[in-house]
Amino acid sequence: MRLYTYWRSTTSYRVRIALNLKGLTFETAPVNLVAGEQGATDYVALNPGRGVPTLVLEDGTVLTQSMAILDWLEETHPQPALLPAEPVARAQVRAAALTIAADVHPVNNLRVVAKLKSMGHGQDEAVSWMNDWMTRGFAAFERLIAPETPFCFGEAPGLADLCLVPQLYNAHRWGCDLAPFPRLTGIEARCLALPAFKAALPENQPDAT
Numbered sequence: 001m002r003l004y005t006y007w008r009s010t011t012s013y014r015v016r017i018a019l020n021l022k023g024l025t026f027e028t029a030p031v032n033l034v035a036g037e038q039g040a041t042d043y044v045a046l047n048p049g050r051g052v053p054t055l056v057l058e059d060g061t062v063l064t065q066s067m068a069i070l071d072w073l074e075e076t077h078p079q080p081a082l083l084p085a086e087p088v089a090r091a092q093v094r095a096a097a098l099t100i101a102a103d104v105h106p107v108n109n110l111r112v113v114a115k116l117k118s119m120g121h122g123q124d125e126a127v128s129w130m131n132d133w134m135t136r137g138f139a140a141f142e143r144l145i146a147p148e149t150p151f152c153f154g155e156a157p158g159l160a161d162l163c164l165v166p167q168l169y170n171a172h173r174w175g176c177d178l179a180p181f182p183r184l185t186g187i188e189a190r191c192l193a194l195p196a197f198k199a200a201l202p203e204n205q206p207d208a209t
Contacts, residue, residue: 001026004046004054006033007205010105010166011066012053016205017162018070020196022077026055030207033110067101070159082159093159096144096152100163104137108170131176134167138181147183150190157191165191169202 003019003026005012019026031037031052038050047054047064055063055072063069074082083090106112108130116126145152145160152160168188171178178185191197202208 001058002029002056003027004029004031004043004052004056005205005207006031006052007202007208009033009052010170011051011101013166013169013200013202014066014101014162015053015055015069015073016200017165017197018073018082020199021080021082021157022073024073024077028206030205032207067098070162074159080156082162084153084158089153092144093153096141096160097163099137099141099144100160100167103140104133104167107133127174130170130174134171134174134176135180137167138171138178138184142181142183145183151187157194157197161187161191164188165197 001019001024003012003015005016005028007030031043031054033052037043038047038052043054044050046056046062049064051064053064053066053069055069057063063072070082083093113126113130116129117123121129141160141164146154149155151157152164164184165188168178168184170176192201198204
């Protein structure tokens with residue numbers, strides 16, 4: 001498999017963690033979002049949304065959108081499981097994961113920040129915007145997860161953890177105040193102690209600068 005990725009992309013980070021957790025081998029194909037490589041004709045042919053990640057399967061099938069890729073991985077490589085078996089529990093895990101993936105990330109990504117700046121907002125305003133949405137999202141997320149388990153919903157990381165850890169990477173990067181969220185930073189520390197998470201870290205990617 002080939003994963004088109006950008007080292008600082010939180011959506012790519014999610015997929016890298018999942019591939020590592022499930023023990024799958026993949027080739028990394030960097031796409032420099034800052035340089036605009038996502039707009040190249042050959043890449044747009046793969047991913048019309050001009051984003052990352054894009055996962056090309058061994059038979060040439062192309063998958064886009066991180067959450068759809070994670071669903072495919074869970075369905076085709078079910079162990080270790082990212083979701084519980086019981087339907088209500090699965091819905092609860094998905095709700096927490098989507099609080100990050102659907103509510104926080106879309107308003108914090110590169111294209112949105114670039115649009116804000118094109119409308120006359122400065123860097124400080126852009127950072128304040130991102131931190132505001134992250135703070136709101138983390139507060140909601142914390143109320144949706146289990147209160148005392150080592151990871152978000154149990155004894156092992158799952159879909160919610162895969163969404164949380166990359167978003168916390170962004171929070172650290174932009175100076176978001178995480179003091180109110182010791183539960184979340186504790187989960188982060190436990191995740192980052194695992195080889196699958198360590199290997200997926202942005203700074204450990206071949207295109208990291």
